[in-house]
Amino acid sequence: MSGNTGAFDTSIYMNQIEKQKAFDALYTEYVDSLYRFCYFRTNSSEVAEDSVQDVFLSLWKEISRGVVVEYPKTWLYTAMRNKIIDYYRKKKSLSLDAKMEDQYFEPVETNTHIELDTEIRLLTRYVESIEDDTDREVLLLRYVNDLSMDDIADITGSTSNAVTVRIHRATKKLKELYYAKG
Amino acid sequence: MQKDKDIQDIFKGVGKISLSPEKKDMIRKRILPQPSFWWNPLTQHSSFLALASFAIFFVGVAMYVYNPYSAQGPIVLDTATSKDSNVSLYKNTAPTQDMSEGAFIPPGLGGGASPSTSSAEPMYGIAARQSSDLAPVTNESETLVADGLLFEVRDLWDGYDTTGTITASIVVRNITNSIASLQFSNGCQSYYVLDTRDSRDETMCIEALQQIDLLPNEEHTWEVAIDLREQPVSYGTHQLTVGIEVYYEYTKDITFE
Numbered sequence: 001m002s003g004n005t006g007a008f009d010t011s012i013y014m015n016q017i018e019k020q021k022a023f024d025a026l027y028t029e030y031v032d033s034l035y036r037f038c039y040f041r042t043n044s045s046e047v048a049e050d051s052v053q054d055v056f057l058s059l060w061k062e063i064s065r066g067v068v069v070e071y072p073k074t075w076l077y078t079a080m081r082n083k084i085i086d087y088y089r090k091k092k093s094l095s096l097d098a099k100m101e102d103q104y105f106e107p108v109e110t111n112t113h114i115e116l117d118t119e120i121r122l123l124t125r126y127v128e129s130i131e132d133d134t135d136r137e138v139l140l141l142r143y144v145n146d147l148s149m150d151d152i153a154d155i156t157g158s159t160s161n162a163v164t165v166r167i168h169r170a171t172k173k174l175k176e177l178y179y180a181k182g
Numbered sequence: 183m184q185k186d187k188d189i190q191d192i193f194k195g196v197g198k199i200s201l202s203p204e205k206k207d208m209i210r211k212r213i214l215p216q217p218s219f220w221w222n223p224l225t226q227h228s229s230f231l232a233l234a235s236f237a238i239f240f241v242g243v244a245m246y247v248y249n250p251y252s253a254q255g256p257i258v259l260d261t262a263t264s265k266d267s268n269v270s271l272y273k274n275t276a277p278t279q280d281m282s283e284g285a286f287i288p289p290g291l292g293g294g295a296s297p298s299t300s301s302a303e304p305m306y307g308i309a310a311r312q313s314s315d316l317a318p319v320t321n322e323s324e325t326l327v328a329d330g331l332l333f334e335v336r337d338l339w340d341g342y343d344t345t346g347t348i349t350a351s352i353v354v355r356n357i358t359n360s361i362a363s364l365q366f367s368n369g370c371q372s373y374y375v376l377d378t379r380d381s382r383d384e385t386m387c388i389e390a391l392q393q394i395d396l397l398p399n400e401e402h403t404w405e406v407a408i409d410l411r412e413q414p415v416s417y418g419t420h421q422l423t424v425g426i427e428v429y430y431e432y433t434k435d436i437t438f439e
Contacts, residue, residue, distance in 0.1 A: 015380050020214060027210060032200040039199050049201065053209045060213050066383070120195050143193040171189045178192050 019063050026072050027056055033145045034080050040127060040140050041084045051083045077141070077155045126177040130170055138163050139170035245358065246330055330358035333430045340437045344415050348408040348436070350424050356396035366392045366427055372404035375423040379413065
């Protein structure tokens with residue numbers, strides 16, 4: 001587990017105030033990066049906002065139960081990753097009608113809550129163009145969330161070498177798209 | 183592996199994607215338990231409530247200080263409590279004048295004992311609570327809630343067995359001449375903290391508004407029992423806090439032999 005921020009004591013020996021302080025520290029440090037990660041993966045500010053809330057709620061439940069969260073960074077990103085997988089699983093199980101309705105409304109939802117400049121909007125589209133889902137994920141973890149190879153390997157359950165290969169492949173594809181169309 | 187500079191340039195604007203401070207605050211508030219209405223009315227409700235709270239507080243203080251019905255004699259402020267606590271206790275002292283006529287001269291004007299610095303038992307107090315990050319309430323809003331209620335901690339002494347049971351009684355008495363009420367937002371009304379062991383972390387509390395009504399001069403007692411058989415403590419001095427949620431808290435160093 002190299003590259004993590006280290007063990008974080010949220011044990012039962014902490015009182016309520018100390019637990020809240022521990023939670024606040026993690027919330028302040030990771031709320032934006034997790035939101036950004038989810039936003040790029042789902043292309044929806046509302047889904048990202050709800051997911052951030054769910055992930056931190058799970059974290060608070062763990063902390064208040066006295067569970068020792070050893071590697072909070074990995075824990076949070078893994079929880080967010082699972083949340084995104086759930087989101088797509090639920091989306092797939094929607095009926096055809098609902099799916100069409102969802103697709104119809106999604107572009108409106110995406111652009112109403114964040115005032116994004118054209119550059120970011122284009123970038124979002126290019127990232128979406130990377131076909132392999134895992135390639136896209138590791139690229140975002142590396143360049144949007146600024147995580148190390150080891151961290152990404154821990155979060156995705158892969159090896160550092162595999163992550164390096166995927167990032168290389170994804171960056172090549174992204175550059176092609178960016179400089180060809182941009 | 184070094185980061186690709188071209189790709190870094192492509193991603194340079196992603197920092198703009200973030201939650202607004204308001205939304206961050208909103209999410210945090212949804213997750214963390216919030217103090218109830220009774221904890222902090224001044225910060226959670228309208229200015230009307232704030233004004234009403236102050237008005238009731240001042241009336242309450244006036245009624246408490248000039249209470250001719252109290253058989254305990256004049257009440258003086260005792261600022262000496264446990265060393266780590268900012269709890270203020272109001273301690274009853276022996277009557278210094280004939281109260282039968284209803285006359286009462288405040289201590290500062292020669293009618294009572296000077297504020298004591300002794301913390302000898304028994305301990306009496308009203309509306310005392312340690313300040314915390316959870317509910318940064320002022321003394322004013324605290325005394326408002328428990329005005330006219332006299333608290334007493336009984337049965338605490340030194341020389342406990344490290345694997346025995348500590349018991350304490352927290353007694354509240356209505357010293358006004360009207361009905362007084364205590365309200366609780368859940369079933370866990372009393373609690374203890376022995377060093378870092380907090381009974382509130384070990385107990386599931388049922389969320390339900392509960393009220394205890396006390397007639398004039400009526401008492402209510404909470405028994406606090408700490409069983410040390412499963413988790414014995416070391417010999418020496420330990421800090422024990424017992425309290426009634428929202429209303430009262432008392433901290434004392436106790437020794438184990």
